[in-house]
Structure formats: C-alpha cells, structure tokens
Amino acid sequence: MNQLFPQSGIGIEFRNGNFHGVYCKSFWKNFREIDRMEIRDYQRLGPRECGRLYREFLRRQGLKSPWTVVALARSQVLLRALRFPRGMEQELARAVEYQLDALHPFEEGSVAWSHAIWALSDGAKAGASGGNGGRTQSSETQVLVAIAQKQYIEELADWFREAEIPVSQFSVTTTLLLGYLEAGIAAQLRTGKPYFLLHATEQGMELLGCAAExxxxxxxxxxxxxxPPEADEIVALIGKELDSAHSEMRLVSDDRPRVHCCGEGWLPESAAESAHLPFHAVPVVAGASLNREDIAGVAAAYAASHRRGPLSLNLLPAERRSFQPRLAYAPTYALSGLLVVLAMAMGLRGSVQDWIYSRYLERERQALLPGIQELEKLHSANQDTLAHLASLEAFRRSGGLPLDLLDELTRTLPADAWLQQLQYEGNTVTMSGTATSASAVLQAVSSSIYLEAAQFSSALNRTPEGKEVFRIGARLRAQIP
Structure with missing residues (x-):
C-alpha cells in the first residue's frame, strides 16, 4: 500500500519479559525504522516507571500521541477462519457475530473480537481488512476472526492507562506479520507456489500457509x-504440520517447500544451509537473520504507519483508543494564520482611514480657526466678567451678613450670654461661648431670621463659676426675609 502523505507509527511488543517499542515512518513505497527502545524486566519496574521511560522516548522523537499498535501474543488470542458467500461484505460483522459463540470455549459475552477479510485477487494479492478488502475469484470470502478474553484485554488496557501510554490498537501477531509481509506473499503466489511462514515465540511456533484461491x-x-525438544524433533513437528497444511489447502505436497522463518531461535542458523531438512528454511526478509526476534514489533509499527493496511484487526475497545496526529492542529494553525493576516489588513485599513480622516479634519479646523479664535477671546472675556461679579457678590455677602447677624444676636441673646467665637464658612455658622443657660441661647439662635437648623455641636461643660460652655452650629437660610 502506497502512502500519499508521510505517516509515522509505533509498534509495541512484549518479548522475553521485556518491553519493546519501534518507531517507523512510511511514505509512498518507502518504509524505514527511525528508532527503537527496550525496557528490560518491565514488570518489575511497574507501569509508572515504564510510562516515564516511554514518554521520554516520544519526546526525543518529537511525538505526543502517535498511532500505536500493540502486538498481542498468539497464545493469548484465538484466530478462526470463516467462509461466507461473496457479496456479504456489508453484512460480515453481523454474520460473524451470529456464529461467534461457536468459535470459542469461553462464556457468552466474555470475549472481545475483531474480524478482517483475507482475500486473494488474481491469485497474488492479499486483501485489506473489513468490508473494504479485495475479493477473490472464487464464490467465497474468507474472514479471519481474532478472539480474546475481555479480562485479558481490559487488564492490558488498564496497564497502559496506569502507565499513561496512549495506545490505538491491539492486534494479534499473526495478522500483523501477514500485513507486513504482504508484498512478499504476493510475489511468492505469483509464481504459483504456496507461501509458508513459520513464526517462533517463547510459547512455541505457528505455521501459516496460503495459496491462490x-x-x-x-x-x-x-x-x-x-x-526444549531436540532439533530433530522440532524439524519432524514442522514437517508434520507442513503436510497437514498441504492437505487442508488441497495442495500437492512439495518435496522441499520454502518456509520463511522468524522469531525465537528454535532452529539453528545453519538450517538455512542444510539440504537434509524436509523444507527449505529462508528468512522472512532477504539478508536478515533466520531467527529475527524483533519482527513482530516492526510488523506492529508497519501496521501503525499503514492504518488502513491489510488485516487491520483491533481488539482494543473504541473508548480506550488514543491518537493525535502531528497534523491534528494544522487546520487550526492555518485558520489562526488567516485570522492574523485579516486582522493585520483590518488594522492597516483602519490606520489609512484614520490618516485620511485626520487630514480632512485638519483642513476643516484650519478653515474654522479664525472664528474659533474670536470665540475663545469672547469666552475668556466672559469668564473674567463672571469671576469679577462672583468676587463682588462674595464680598457683599461676607461683609454685610455677619454684621447683620451679629446685630441680631446682640439683641436676642440672653444678657448673661457671652460669645467667645463666631465662625462663618459658606452657609455654615458656628458659635461658642458661655451662659447661665445654654438652652436659652439655643432658643434665641433658633428664632433668628438668618439661621436655621440650630443645634448643639458638642456636649455642654461648666466653668468654675458654674456657667455652661456651649458650642452651637446653624445653617444660613436660603432666603432671608
């Protein structure tokens, strides 16, 4: 599958008690490994420490949450093959679900499952997953169904969540290898010969075989x-399963069929040169080791960078999947840049308009300047006149009114009252002094034609002679009769 745009992805596998991560990129027909990491004895370190080391690996690559595929061990997943008539691609999910309980020994509703089409076109091409895969020339469509216990999937998903490692896909090693080796399989089938793949793991071996139609x-x-069995016993077991695969596919047995080998080193490297084996052992990738152990991690990274590739099974629940492509915010950035350009244009437009308008206002101001200067002169003269009148009025009020008020107080206050101070500020009058009866003084002030609201402004005291010391505040009447 050719990628029109660069894609990156990470494959994760657990092998020999260690955590392995592979970062790869693909573009057009090129697929290359960028970097890899290994966390030894990951179970002893715990999920949090593994997550910290993994996030450091992502940061070094400039990644945050790429599409990440976890390769599940074949021993943890059941792989079943079903056949349906052609034309059922749109109904495959329902058809598989109808037969699901007969495909596994577990309790009903206790499994997670996913399916994909395994199809051969013109006897040479492996089809894509789901209803979008290729169609065979026969009247049947073969569907691969991966089944795992929900408890295992949930526990593994919880481990990744606790480690804060974002993952996008759980897939079985078998289908990942088939997708990764699609081109080699197609090339082998074009020769008219079947393709056999032997993948060895800690738990054993899996022999895969396919042929045109x-x-x-x-x-x-x-x-x-x-x-561990002896080498002769392993060879005999492989030869027996090869015969069974030939019989199941109804093929004529080959004297020494080619078997592409990878994984744990159950077979010695010398097996590739041996002519005494009942099969011809070759590496899955030309020039690679016969026992290439990292093939599952690379296949998972290949599936991560070819998300619509063949046999793209996914056992991870949709709500647990996490993915954030590098270009996720590209539309936002583009829109933000456009808004910035528009804002700059609008700002420049406003500045130009303001400059033109200011020039117009300046011309109008210059035209009106003589009249404005004349009005300013008249306004200044008016202000001077008003200030002079205000001064005269203040002088009149401050000069005449206190004399009239003093004259009235002299006539109305009791004879024994003595004013020591009279303050006059604005419309407020404050007086203080002594008298035999301060109440008589307050009554006299209250009856004044110039004052109102008279009241004591402080507590009364007595002099040594027995007179009352008072302080009275009053307000000038607005209108004096």
Whole structure:
C-alpha cells in the first residue's frame, strides 16, 4: 500500500519479559525504522516507571500521541477462519457475530473480537481488512476472526492507562506479520507456489500457509523453553504440520517447500544451509537473520504507519483508543494564520482611514480657526466678567451678613450670654461661648431670621463659676426675609 502523505507509527511488543517499542515512518513505497527502545524486566519496574521511560522516548522523537499498535501474543488470542458467500461484505460483522459463540470455549459475552477479510485477487494479492478488502475469484470470502478474553484485554488496557501510554490498537501477531509481509506473499503466489511462514515465540511456533484461491491455514506447534525438544524433533513437528497444511489447502505436497522463518531461535542458523531438512528454511526478509526476534514489533509499527493496511484487526475497545496526529492542529494553525493576516489588513485599513480622516479634519479646523479664535477671546472675556461679579457678590455677602447677624444676636441673646467665637464658612455658622443657660441661647439662635437648623455641636461643660460652655452650629437660610 502506497502512502500519499508521510505517516509515522509505533509498534509495541512484549518479548522475553521485556518491553519493546519501534518507531517507523512510511511514505509512498518507502518504509524505514527511525528508532527503537527496550525496557528490560518491565514488570518489575511497574507501569509508572515504564510510562516515564516511554514518554521520554516520544519526546526525543518529537511525538505526543502517535498511532500505536500493540502486538498481542498468539497464545493469548484465538484466530478462526470463516467462509461466507461473496457479496456479504456489508453484512460480515453481523454474520460473524451470529456464529461467534461457536468459535470459542469461553462464556457468552466474555470475549472481545475483531474480524478482517483475507482475500486473494488474481491469485497474488492479499486483501485489506473489513468490508473494504479485495475479493477473490472464487464464490467465497474468507474472514479471519481474532478472539480474546475481555479480562485479558481490559487488564492490558488498564496497564497502559496506569502507565499513561496512549495506545490505538491491539492486534494479534499473526495478522500483523501477514500485513507486513504482504508484498512478499504476493510475489511468492505469483509464481504459483504456496507461501509458508513459520513464526517462533517463547510459547512455541505457528505455521501459516496460503495459496491462490485456497485461503489461509494456521497450525500451532506448542513448545516450552523449560523442556526444549531436540532439533530433530522440532524439524519432524514442522514437517508434520507442513503436510497437514498441504492437505487442508488441497495442495500437492512439495518435496522441499520454502518456509520463511522468524522469531525465537528454535532452529539453528545453519538450517538455512542444510539440504537434509524436509523444507527449505529462508528468512522472512532477504539478508536478515533466520531467527529475527524483533519482527513482530516492526510488523506492529508497519501496521501503525499503514492504518488502513491489510488485516487491520483491533481488539482494543473504541473508548480506550488514543491518537493525535502531528497534523491534528494544522487546520487550526492555518485558520489562526488567516485570522492574523485579516486582522493585520483590518488594522492597516483602519490606520489609512484614520490618516485620511485626520487630514480632512485638519483642513476643516484650519478653515474654522479664525472664528474659533474670536470665540475663545469672547469666552475668556466672559469668564473674567463672571469671576469679577462672583468676587463682588462674595464680598457683599461676607461683609454685610455677619454684621447683620451679629446685630441680631446682640439683641436676642440672653444678657448673661457671652460669645467667645463666631465662625462663618459658606452657609455654615458656628458659635461658642458661655451662659447661665445654654438652652436659652439655643432658643434665641433658633428664632433668628438668618439661621436655621440650630443645634448643639458638642456636649455642654461648666466653668468654675458654674456657667455652661456651649458650642452651637446653624445653617444660613436660603432666603432671608
């Protein structure tokens, strides 16, 4: 599959108790590995420490949340093949779900599953996943169904969530390898010969076989590292499963069929040169090791950078998937740049308009300047006249009114009252002094024709002679009769 735009992705696999991550990029027909990481004994370190180391790896690559595919061990996933009549591509999901309970030994509703079409076109091409895959020349469509227990999927998803590692896809190693080796498989089938892939892991081996219009077969060979069989026994088991695969696909047995090998080193490197084996062992990639162990991680990274590639199974629930492409904010940035340009244009437009308008106002001001200067002179003269009149009025009020008020107070205050101070500020009058009866003084002030609202402004005191010391505040009447 050719990529029109550069795509990047990360593949993750757990192998030999270690965490492996592979970062790859693809563009057009090129696919290359950029970097990789390994966390040894990841279970001892715990999810948080693994997450910290993984995020450092992402930061070094300038990534935040790329499409990330986790390769699930074949031992944890059941892989079943179903056949349906052609033309059912749009109804495959419902058809598979109808038969799902018969495909696994677990309780109903306790599994997660995903399906993809395995199709061969013109006897040479492996089809894409889902209803968008290629169609065969036969009347049937073969569908691969991956089934895993929900508990296993949820526990693994929880581990990634606790580690704060964003993941996008859980897929089984088998289908990842088939997608990664699609071109090699197509090239082999064009020769008219079947394609066999032997993938070895810690738990054993899996033999995959496919042929034009014959579909896909999978045979498992369980092995244990605690009690590893002899090399002759392994070869005999592989030869037996090869015969079974030929029989299942109804092929004529080949004397020494080519078997593409990868994974754990169950077979010695010398097997590639041996002519005594019942098969011809070759590496999956020309020039690579016969026991290339990192093939699953690279295949997962390939699937991450070819998200619509063949057999793109995904067992991770949709709500747990995380992905943020590098160009996710490109439309936002483009729109922001456009807004900035428009804002600059609008700002420049306003400045030009303001400059033109200011020139117009300046011309009008110069035309009106003689009249304005004449009005300013008249206004200044009026202000001087008003200030002079105000001064005369203040002088009149401040000079005449206190004398009249004093004259009235002299006539109305009790004979024994003595004013010590009289303050006159604006329309407020404050007087203080002594008298035998301060109340009589307050009554006299209240009856004044010049004052109103008379009241004591402080507490009364007594002199040693027994007279009352008062302080009275009053307000000038607005209209004096």
């Amino acid at each position: 014959k579909g896909l077969v999978s045979r498992e060979i369980p092995l244990t590292a605690e009690a």
